[in-house]
Amino acid sequence: ETGVTQTPRHLVMGMTNKKSLKCEQHLGHNAMYWYKQSAKKPLELMFVYSLEERVENNSVPSRFSPECPNSSHLFLHLHTLQPEDSALYLCASSQDEGTLYEQYFGPGTRLTVT
Amino acid sequence: DQQVKQNSPSLSVQEGRISILNCDYTNSMFDYFLWYKKYPAEGPTFLISISSIKDKNEDGRFTVFLNKSAKHLSLHIVPSQPGDSAVYFCAASGGDDSGGSNYKLTFGKGTLLTVNP
Numbered sequence: 098e099t100g101v102t103q104t105p106r107h108l109v110m111g112m113t114n115k116k117s118l119k120c121e122q123h124l125g126h127n128a129m130y131w132y133k134q135s136a137k138k139p140l141e142l143m144f145v146y147s148l149e150e151r152v153e154n155n156s157v158p159s160r161f162s163p164e165c166p167n168s169s170h171l172f173l174h175l176h177t178l179q180p181e182d183s184a185l186y187l188c189a190s191s192q193d194e195g196t197l198y199e200q201y202f203g204p205g206t207r208l209t210v211t
Numbered sequence: 212d213q214q215v216k217q218n219s220p221s222l223s224v225q226e227g228r229i230s231i232l233n234c235d236y237t238n239s240m241f242d243y244f245l246w247y248k249k250y251p252a253e254g255p256t257f258l259i260s261i262s263s264i265k266d267k268n269e270d271g272r273f274t275v276f277l278n279k280s281a282k283h284l285s286l287h288i289v290p291s292q293p294g295d296s297a298v299y300f301c302a303a304s305g306g307d308d309s310g311g312s313n314y315k316l317t318f319g320k321g322t323l324l325t326v327n328p
Binding site for chain 2: 137138141205
């Protein structure tokens, strides 16, 4: 079974919609991450959760709201997004927080905001 | 301001030859460096890493070299195989001058490697 899964794989939403991205890891890891990759830009860390506690919020606008109900699931709730928020959103997990632990990435959700 | 730079957006090599992917960084606080590989429609996968206490790390066909004085690292793949065709991301961690966390990986924009049969 794939280690980190993300749904949906593609999402088109209007600026007034509310949607959620889901990430699930089957690796028994304690830390989970949301990254954003915009066109022609590097991957940018958005949020880090360790044991369901948020340990990093990388100056992300409040229209992005993460939720980590347990160590296997991570959500990114989206509301009133802007067209510039269109990007590939990647979820990752690692055994524990800290970059010395290898991060395993999901396939990503390609988001288009119209 | 980009702290990790991969100045070559693409690289094309012949099968069997060496591929050399380059990465430069500006933050002298970085002390751990990683390379990730990404196929289309998949997430990045970890390839190899190096700590700043070393200048070389080798794993099979993959070798990463670190030149701290030049703030430069490179990934060598030899011999290159068509299955190596992917986007390669350089990443670094270790905090910043303001005492940033070690949770954060700072990525480059990636280099698309194409290995021709």
